[in-house]
Every structure is written in C-alpha cells, then in structure tokens.
Amino acid sequence: MEQCAEDDCDRPAAVRVYVPWEADRDVCPAHARAIARQEGVVAEPLDGAEDAWL
Numbered sequence: 001m002e003q004c005a006e007d008d009c010d011r012p013a014a015v016r017v018y019v020p021w022e023a024d025r026d027v028c029p030a031h032a033r034a035i036a037r038q039e040g041v042v043a044e045p046l047d048g049a050e051d052a053w054l
C-alpha cells in the first residue's frame with residue numbers, strides 16, 4: 001500500500017486530497033482530516049483503503 005505523502009509520516013495512504021494551491025497527493029486519514037479542514041480542499045477515499053479509516 002502507498003505511504004502517506006506528508007513528511008515524517010509512515011502510515012498508509014487512504015485518501016487523495018485535491019489542494020488547489022498544492023499538488024494532489026495521497027495521505028493517511030489523520031492528515032486528510034487536517035488538510036480537508038481548509039477551504040477549497042476535496043478529499044476522496046482511495047479504492048481498497050476503506051479499512052484504514054477504522
């Protein structure tokens with residue numbers, strides 16, 4: 001499974017975040033929640049990664 005794109009994070013990526021002012025990237029649920037709180041960001045669960053949300 002792909003790893004979270006954030007620095008110093010080794011959790012599996014479960015969400016793709018579309019950030020208008022940065023490159024799209026795949027991150028873990030914890031980072032996705034923090035990133036998606038910003039206005040204009042879209043978070044989309046990755047196929048097959050639903051278990052990582054638990």
Ligand SMILES: [Zn+2]
Nearest residue numbers: 004009028031
């Ligand atoms: Zn992360």
